[in-house]
Amino acid sequence: MNETVRPTFLNLPEDKQARIIEAALTEFADKGYQQASLNTIVAASGIAKGSLYQYFTDKSGIFLYVFDFAIAVVRRLLVQVKDSTQEEDFFTRLERSLLAGLDFIRQYPKIYGIYLKILFDQQVPQRQELLQRVRQYAANYLHSLLRQGLARGELRPDLPAASAVFLLDALLDRFLQAASVPAFDVVLDLEQANPEALRQRVQELMDILRRGLAGN
Amino acid sequence: MNETVRPTFLNLPEDKQARIIEAALTEFADKGYQQASLNTIVAASGIAKGSLYQYFTDKSGIFLYVFDFAIAVVRRLLVQVKDSTQEEDFFTRLERSLLAGLDFIRQYPKIYGIYLKILFDQQVPQRQELLQRVRQYAANYLHSLLRQGLARGELRPDLPAASAVFLLDALLDRFLQAASVPAFDVVLDLEQANPEALRQRVQELMDILRRGLAGN
Amino acid sequence: MNETVRPTFLNLPEDKQARIIEAALTEFADKGYQQASLNTIVAASGIAKGSLYQYFTDKSGIFLYVFDFAIAVVRRLLVQVKDSTQEEDFFTRLERSLLAGLDFIRQYPKIYGIYLKILFDQQVPQRQELLQRVRQYAANYLHSLLRQGLARGELRPDLPAASAVFLLDALLDRFLQAASVPAFDVVLDLEQANPEALRQRVQELMDILRRGLAGN
Amino acid sequence: MNETVRPTFLNLPEDKQARIIEAALTEFADKGYQQASLNTIVAASGIAKGSLYQYFTDKSGIFLYVFDFAIAVVRRLLVQVKDSTQEEDFFTRLERSLLAGLDFIRQYPKIYGIYLKILFDQQVPQRQELLQRVRQYAANYLHSLLRQGLARGELRPDLPAASAVFLLDALLDRFLQAASVPAFDVVLDLEQANPEALRQRVQELMDILRRGLAGN
DNA sequence: AATGAATGAGAATTCATTCAT
DNA sequence: GATGAATGAATTCTCATTCAT
Numbered sequence: 004m005n006e007t008v009r010p011t012f013l014n015l016p017e018d019k020q021a022r023i024i025e026a027a028l029t030e031f032a033d034k035g036y037q038q039a040s041l042n043t044i045v046a047a048s049g050i051a052k053g054s055l056y057q058y059f060t061d062k063s064g065i066f067l068y069v070f071d072f073a074i075a076v077v078r079r080l081l082v083q084v085k086d087s088t089q090e091e092d093f094f095t096r097l098e099r100s101l102l103a104g105l106d107f108i109r110q111y112p113k114i115y116g117i118y119l120k121i122l123f124d125q126q127v128p129q130r131q132e133l134l135q136r137v138r139q140y141a142a143n144y145l146h147s148l149l150r151q152g153l154a155r156g157e158l159r160p161d162l163p164a165a166s167a168v169f170l171l172d173a174l175l176d177r178f179l180q181a182a183s184v185p186a187f188d189v190v191l192d193l194e195q196a197n198p199e200a201l202r203q204r205v206q207e208l209m210d211i212l213r214r215g216l217a218g219n
Numbered sequence: 220m221n222e223t224v225r226p227t228f229l230n231l232p233e234d235k236q237a238r239i240i241e242a243a244l245t246e247f248a249d250k251g252y253q254q255a256s257l258n259t260i261v262a263a264s265g266i267a268k269g270s271l272y273q274y275f276t277d278k279s280g281i282f283l284y285v286f287d288f289a290i291a292v293v294r295r296l297l298v299q300v301k302d303s304t305q306e307e308d309f310f311t312r313l314e315r316s317l318l319a320g321l322d323f324i325r326q327y328p329k330i331y332g333i334y335l336k337i338l339f340d341q342q343v344p345q346r347q348e349l350l351q352r353v354r355q356y357a358a359n360y361l362h363s364l365l366r367q368g369l370a371r372g373e374l375r376p377d378l379p380a381a382s383a384v385f386l387l388d389a390l391l392d393r394f395l396q397a398a399s400v401p402a403f404d405v406v407l408d409l410e411q412a413n414p415e416a417l418r419q420r421v422q423e424l425m426d427i428l429r430r431g432l433a434g435n
Numbered sequence: 436m437n438e439t440v441r442p443t444f445l446n447l448p449e450d451k452q453a454r455i456i457e458a459a460l461t462e463f464a465d466k467g468y469q470q471a472s473l474n475t476i477v478a479a480s481g482i483a484k485g486s487l488y489q490y491f492t493d494k495s496g497i498f499l500y501v502f503d504f505a506i507a508v509v510r511r512l513l514v515q516v517k518d519s520t521q522e523e524d525f526f527t528r529l530e531r532s533l534l535a536g537l538d539f540i541r542q543y544p545k546i547y548g549i550y551l552k553i554l555f556d557q558q559v560p561q562r563q564e565l566l567q568r569v570r571q572y573a574a575n576y577l578h579s580l581l582r583q584g585l586a587r588g589e590l591r592p593d594l595p596a597a598s599a600v601f602l603l604d605a606l607l608d609r610f611l612q613a614a615s616v617p618a619f620d621v622v623l624d625l626e627q628a629n630p631e632a633l634r635q636r637v638q639e640l641m642d643i644l645r646r647g648l649a650g651n
Numbered sequence: 652m653n654e655t656v657r658p659t660f661l662n663l664p665e666d667k668q669a670r671i672i673e674a675a676l677t678e679f680a681d682k683g684y685q686q687a688s689l690n691t692i693v694a695a696s697g698i699a700k701g702s703l704y705q706y707f708t709d710k711s712g713i714f715l716y717v718f719d720f721a722i723a724v725v726r727r728l729l730v731q732v733k734d735s736t737q738e739e740d741f742f743t744r745l746e747r748s749l750l751a752g753l754d755f756i757r758q759y760p761k762i763y764g765i766y767l768k769i770l771f772d773q774q775v776p777q778r779q780e781l782l783q784r785v786r787q788y789a790a791n792y793l794h795s796l797l798r799q800g801l802a803r804g805e806l807r808p809d810l811p812a813a814s815a816v817f818l819l820d821a822l823l824d825r826f827l828q829a830a831s832v833p834a835f836d837v838v839l840d841l842e843q844a845n846p847e848a849l850r851q852r853v854q855e856l857m858d859i860l861r862r863g864l865a866g867n
Numbered sequence: 868a869a870t871g872a873a874t875g876a877g878a879a880t881t882c883a884t885t886c887a888t
Numbered sequence: 889g890a891t892g893a894a895t896g897a898a899t900t901c902t903c904a905t906t907c908a909t
Contacts, residue, residue: 011871011872014871014872015872033341034341034342035340035341035342037253037254038253038254038342040898040899040900041899041900041901042898042899042900050873050874051873051874051875052874052875052876052900052901053873053874053875053876053901053902053903054872054873054874055901056900056901056902056903057871057872057873057874058872061900061901062900062901122338124251124340125249125250125251126250126251126254130402131401131402132402134400134402134403135401135402135405138402138403138405139405142405142406162427163423165406165407165420166407166420166423166424166427167427168406169393169394169397169406169407169424170390170424170427172393172406173389173390173392173393173394174386174389174390176389176393177385177388177389177392177393178385178389181385184350185347185351186346186347186348186350186351186354187350187354189351189354189355189358190358190381190384190385190388191381191382191385204381204382207379207382208382208385208386210379211378211379211382211383211386211431211432212431214430214431214432215427215428215430215431215432216427216430216431227889230889256881256882256883257882257883257884258881258882258883266890266891267890267891267892268883268884268891268892268893269884269885269886269890269891269892269893270889270890270891270892272883272884272885273889273890273891277883277884278883278884443868446868465773466773466774467772467773467774469685469686470685470686470774472902472903472904473903473904473905474902474903474904482869482870483869483870483871484870484871484872484904484905485869485870485871485872485905485906485907486868486869486870486871488904488905488906489868489869489870493904493905494904494905554770556683556772557681557682557683558682558683558686562834563833563834564834566832566834566835567833567834567837570834570835570837571837574837574838594859595855597838597839597852598839598852598855598856598859599859600838601825601826601829601838601839601856602822602856602859604825604838605821605822605824605825605826606818606821606822608821608825609817609820609821609824609825610817610821613817616782617779617783618778618779618782618783618786619782619786621783621786621787621790622790622813622816622817622820623813623814623817636813636814639811639814640814640817640818643810643814643815643818643863643864644863646862646863646864647859647860647862647863647864648859648862648863659892659893662892662893663893688877688878688879689878689879689880690877690878690879698894698895699894699895699896700879700880700895700896700897701880701881701882701894701895701896701897702893702894702895703880704879704880704881704882705892705893705894706893709879709880710879710880
């Protein structure tokens, strides 16, 4: 947000900025970092090759800016879900979060795609840090839900919090992956599932969790 | 297995084959598919550039051959774990499988590395298929364990099998990732954990699962 | 002096002019002509990219203006040395000139640096002419000293003037180079020399010259 | 000579090697290091762009190889002059060395050109070291001549050797420069001089030196 | 007069693949 | 069967210059 983007870019008309971010997002989501080509980005956003370097310091500058942009979008969503489910019980909030996540990756597939890329592309600049930021954020979110659930007596008091958060994070993350990467969807068949069937899958999972975490 | 590798390669002395596979494995595990350089592979295995094309059709041919090789190693391991735990109860078998996985990625980090690469590198040839093969295999393995557990009454009879397998697969996969990718280890701190602490984490997770899946 | 700089520049407040000249001098002294970047110059002088083209015709225009500026500084110095040593004998004047040169390159390293750049950078615009101007000026200066020395009988009458001037010019020029380019200082070790040792070196050289040129 | 050039290059047919060295020498002599374009070199030597990187590690690899090549040529010349003038007296040897130098830069103007480039192009890789190597070599050569001259009583015994070598080096170096860079030739007019006039110039300089260094 | 966004040619370097020996 | 030289398109990045505001 600081040394990667140049003032020049921020002075651009908003629609031009949007076109460039969109093009970069698409390319990085598609190819990952190293394999993404600046040629493709400039072609798609209709600007000259040199202009990109008036806007950003270098390739990694573009990437990091786009990443920050994407993170901001996700954050807004999660804050909103959390706030709007204040009154619900723990498992309902979990379910709502999961469904919100599903909506999100359908609405912003490229943002989710860029996250998937960062996951395992060792060449991504500052990858470990970016990745940790994302996972930490998710863990904190779940932790916060968990604490409130415990306080309200919706979960058994002897629940080991760290392990529970780990399990929840693993499950939710994989669920979203399965919904967007067919190869991960070898069990639940989410792709084909109608909303009804999907809702039932979610219920089954919530039921297992309820037994495991609440004790009833 | 057929059009990617040439008979020339299979006629090579075994140690030469091994050197080449080792070099390719290292490079692909390190860089992923597109980013891997054939130059590095020929340099590391001490053969001529042109020879590679006597042995394999092209870059993707080498990759697919190496992948098959890696899969075979994994398969042997899982078969062995399954057989040697025939007599144990479901949750013990699960635990043993997890610990065997941990051992494996410590012993063969490159093979696990190549799996991580395939996970999200869209450029990998036939990626969807390779990935599906891996996940399907894991799902089948868990399903088989589950069926035996049900038959022995170690799990509650009304357990929705698909959802349970999905949960188990997600948990185990993520646990191994956390053990080898620091950025995934934001909750359990496996890196720092001594064997005792690690064992306790595993117990906690198994306990949650037991409640969720067995009903007691 | 006429087609390279625009009136716009000369109308600028003096301190702004100075800032720009300083920035350009620094960059050209540092990088030579072709390698110098206008970006660096505008950044250092805090003006807009486009403004540079309001002030000068193009890159070479800036360079030539800065060169003229530098020459004027040198000229002022030599005139002053010459005038202030009117009464001294030839070899004393020579020595004083050399020491003044040493002082100069320590005080204005950038001006000397720009001269060194011009020396052998074929890309410098009008290089031959600029270089010739400098060397011609130095030769004239030495010639003038020589004539006065001859007139006063401080030098042998049969001395071939051109060859003598050539020798003196070569010696003085190289001495200054040795004092500022370590690689040229393989013999006298001027870098390490204390003022006393340096003075002795100068005396030794003057002594050789005296024998060679005066005949006693 | 070691990590800059690849075996591939040395395996090339000699005429191809020669073509490439010639092209590189020409380009570097013309433009200096940074400003030299590999495009020009490959075009002039009729090879593909990628081939250059089969032969050398990178741009600086090419440059350093060409420099080593040039140095070897110079060395051969100086050794030969020194050996073939074993019997002559000091000033004759000096004169012969100077004339041999003149011949050399006429026969190999590009090699001399590359030396001139290194002189002041700050971007040249390992410039200080290369430059020092050249100047040190010249200084050693002159020192050796001087010692022999002293031993034979051809020079005055109280001559300060370092200063004398410095003077000789400065004079010879500048003489060669004047002969090849018109801008340095403001005094002696070597360009226009017929062999006779040139020889006379040399005599005049030698005469001054004789008085300065021998004392008679 | 001043600005600064836009441009595009050109730079060095990498790499999978081919093919004559 | 083995070799390794040759290729050229593609990569990221730089920079002097122009021009609308």
